[in-house]
Amino acid sequence: MNIHEYQAKEILKKFGVPVLKGVVIFNLNELDSKINNLDSKNIILKAQIHAGGRGKAGGIKLIKNKKDAFNEAKKLFGKVLITPQTGPNGKIVKRLYFEETCEIKKEFYLSCLIDRSESKIVFISSSEGGMDIEKVAKEDPKKIVTVKINKINSINESDIKKIIKPFNLSENLKKKAFNLIKSIHKTFIDKDANLIEINPLVLTTNEDLICLDAKINFDDNALYRHKDILSLKDPNESDPIELEASKHDLSYIKLDGKIGCMVNGAGLAMATLDIIKMYGSEPANFLDVGGGASKEKVSAALKIILLDKNVKGILINIFGGIMRCDILAQGLVDAAQEINLSIPLVVRLAGTNEKLGKEILEKSNLKIISAKNLSDAAKKIIKAIK
Helix, strand or coil: CECCHHHHHHHHHHCCCCECCEEEECCHHHHHHHHCCCCCCCEEEEECCCCCCCCCCCCEEEECCHHHHHHHHHHHCCCEECCCCCCCCCEECCCEEEEECCCEEEEEEEEEEEECCCCEEEEEEECCCCCCHHHHHHHCHHHEEEEEECCCCCCCHHHHHHHHHHHCCCHHHHHHHHHHHHHHHHHHHHCCEEEEEEEEEEEECCCCEEECCCEEEECHHHHHHCHHHHCCCCHHHCCHHHHHHHHCCCEEEECCCCEEEEECCHHHHHHHHHHHHHCCCCECEEEECCCCCCHHHHHHHHHHHCCCCCCCEEEEEEEECCCCHHHHHHHHHHHHHHHCCCCCEEEEEEECCHHHHHHHHHHCCCCEEECCCHHHHHHHHHHHHC
16 A cells, blocks of 8 residues: 655654655645745645656646745646656646755665565665666666665664665764664554655755655555554545455456456466466456455456456456355356446356356356366457457
């Protein structure tokens, strides 16, 4: 789960991480009263969307007075920002963040994340922060320092020294950096985060370290422990189809292809996506109905796939274990009859009650194409949509 920059900064501030003072507004009527709480002469206006690259897309503006603030806010509210992270459709700006400014002497990069290949927390730091950190990583990777933390719940001084080494700080600033790293690490552990990214972390002319931008991503599987974090979720930033799928406890991720997929089990789902690509087409989604789905859940899954107007055909690949093939077949028949399914549907069934499931599909008189195996299923749905 992602949150907005202003929300990330509120969390970090509670853990002692230095951030600038700021206010968020949800409409222009709030602007006048809230902006009075800021002290600096110049103010930065930042569009709040779940994507990086806002500056280059026109989503960050320097504000010099209230009139300027109102005019720029009016332009940004409702604007569609398109960045490398939003995709071609972009994201609509519905929240704005006004923040005090500081005099910047140097910009750094700092992040904390999980290295799943080694089951360790990792800090990444660089002397080059800001908008072009991806370019630095590609063209001059030696400027990127990666430090793997051996213990989960603590971080030792030798590791912190390695993390902050690229910053080349004075002894006085090193103490501040030590506290900063410890605070970020504690935030990461206590809040079950997947990622905390500070880009840029800035050294000011007053010899302070400030988190000028902040991004936090949380482990969805741990959100039941953090109702305060769950309450920060912005439904406007989620794909509407994914939101609908979550209501039915379905694991759904929208993709860019034309073949809708319904599978039980994440591993089988990934294999299904791969084989569709191998035979020259593209999947429209990842959808795992789970091991013990009811016919109602199967019916809901089929309807959710069809919410994507790019879908030109559907491939259903089920291996019956806990989930019986006859249950799936009945759910498919009920849903297809209800919505008057008009696009090609290929079904591959194997496992528990496979024969009974196929009989249900055959007796339904629906135009369902049966497949012998996964390879056969992929070939048939690709041929059908052509």
